[in-house]
Amino acid sequence: MIERLLIAAVLLIVGFVIYRLWIARQKGIVNALVxxxxxxxxxxxxxxxxxxxTTPMCIPCRTQQAPTLERLRNEVGVQIVKVDATENPxxxxxxxxxxxxxxxxxxxxxxxxxxxxxxxxxxxLRMQLQGS
Amino acid sequence: xxxxxxSGLKTGQALTILILIVAFILNSPILVAFVGVAQLLGAFDVxxxxxxxxxxxxxxxxxxxxxxxxxxxxxxxxxxxxxxxxFNGVGTLVLLLNAATxxxxxxxxxxxxxxxxxxxxxxxxxxxxxxxxxxxxxxxTHAPIQGGV
Numbered sequence: 001m002i003e004r005l006l007i008a009a010v011l012l013i014v015g016f017v018i019y020r021l022w023i024a025r026q027k028g029i030v031n032a033l034v035x036x037x038x039x040x041x042x043x044x045x046x047x048x049x050x051x052x053x054t055t056p057m058c059i060p061c062r063t064q065q066a067p068t069l070e071r072l073r074n075e076v077g078v079q080i081v082k083v084d085a086t087e088n089p090x091x092x093x094x095x096x097x098x099x100x101x102x103x104x105x106x107x108x109x110x111x112x113x114x115x116x117x118x119x120x121x122x123x124x125l126r127m128q129l130q131g132s
Numbered sequence: 133x134x135x136x137x138x139s140g141l142k143t144g145q146a147l148t149i150l151i152l153i154v155a156f157i158l159n160s161p162i163l164v165a166f167v168g169v170a171q172l173l174g175a176f177d178v179x180x181x182x183x184x185x186x187x188x189x190x191x192x193x194x195x196x197x198x199x200x201x202x203x204x205x206x207x208x209x210x211x212x213x214x215x216x217x218x219f220n221g222v223g224t225l226v227l228l229l230n231a232a233t234x235x236x237x238x239x240x241x242x243x244x245x246x247x248x249x250x251x252x253x254x255x256x257x258x259x260x261x262x263x264x265x266x267x268x269x270x271x272x273t274h275a276p277i278q279g280g281v
Contacts, residue, residue, distance in 0.1 A: 004157045011240070012153075015247070057262060057276030059204040060138070060253060099254040118253035 026096045027112040030104055039081055039091055048129050049079040051095070051104040055086050058100040064119045065101040072125055105129060134277065136204040139197045144174060144183040145250040148216065152243050156236060161227040164239055168220030175214035177206070205274040212249070212257020216242050 030051075033040075043049050052069055054061040069080050085092040085100060095104065105114040105128040114128040148167055155163030166182075173181035191197045219242045227235035248254045264272035 001157060001159070004159060008153050008157050015244070059136075059202055059277060063202040099252050101253075118251065 023115050026115050029094075029096055030106070030112040030115070031110070033094060037091075037094065039083060039095075043079050043081065046108045047077070047079055048108050049081060049106045050125065050129075051081045051083065051106065053083050053085050053092060053095070053097045053100055053102040055084065055100045060119045061101045065103070068120070068122050068125065069103075071122060072129075076126060076129060078129060134203060134205055135201050136206050136209060138200040138202055138204075139191075140184070140187045140199075141209055142250060143187045143191050143197060144171075144213070145246045147183055147186065148246045149243055149250065152220075152239055152246075156239060161224050161235070164220050164227065164235075165224040167242075168217045168224060171213040171217035171220065175210045175217055177210060203277060205277060207272075207274045208258035208261035209255065211261040211272075212255050215257045215260065216246070 039051060040049070050069060050072070052065065054065070069082075072078050073080050083091050085097060092098075095102075099117055101116075101119060103114075103116045103120050103125070104112055105116070105125065106112050107129075113131055116124070116128075120128075148171070151163055151167050155161075155167070170182040174183050178184075187197075192199065219238050223235045223238035223242075226238065245256050248256065261272055261274075262276055265275050
């Protein structure tokens with residue numbers, strides 16, 4: 001039983017490490033894109049931005065993520081760049097997005113602070129923004 | 133309006149992950165079979181499905197989770213549970229036939245997919261359902277709910 005416990009622990013740890021490495025890689029990709037990506041052409045410099053990937057068939061995007069981002073825009077003043085991944089699949093490829101919603105939190109200096117896969121709530125995003 | 137309680141789905145996914153990991157550690161095909169049956173009953177939306185009972189009688193009653201009801205089609209989620217039930221059912225049979233590697237590989241596929249759904253909201257079974265709907269396969273009648281993004 002100890003062997004199986006160790007195997008399960010190792011598999012779970014490996015899964016977690018792969019996920020963290022993947023996030024780190026995604027942050028690196030986005031950091032390289034920030035200055036040149038067409039999605040970010042119109043953003044105001046010096047103000048944090050959240051790049052939000054969604055799809056028409058993503059229900060939590062519509063019912064949970066979008067209202068949260070709207071509230072953040074109103075209360076915190078963050079810029080929101082919304083991308084429909086089905087209309088703009090090349091952007092989803094460039095940013096390494098495979099599920100919706102996915103949000104990228106980028107600070108005013110253009111550094112990616114966090115990547116959230118799945119719905120990110122108001123407090124999480126605000127803390128990620130304050131961390132920036 | 134078509135609605136789904138996301139908290140109920142998340143509770144089921146969490147239970148699936150936990151019980152299957154315990155099943156692997158204890159080398160117990162019976163626990164795998166239990167998860168398969170629980171998923172099958174959930175897929176057919178019966179009132180005495182174990183995950184549903186746990187959610188209503190334990191998780192909600194003791195305030196462990198709050199309902200999170202959103203507009204969504206329940207059918208893709210039930211199909212996802214059916215896919216999980218098939219994997220666990222076949223896994224159980226294979227384990228009982230002493231093909232441990234194949235059997236536990238099937239179980240770990242379910243664990244990985246349940247984790248993707250729980251942590252990243254990527255429901256592979258729902259994705260399959262909507263692809264079948266786009267292809268016009270009979271039985272997959274519900275298209276994604278349209279609206280703004």
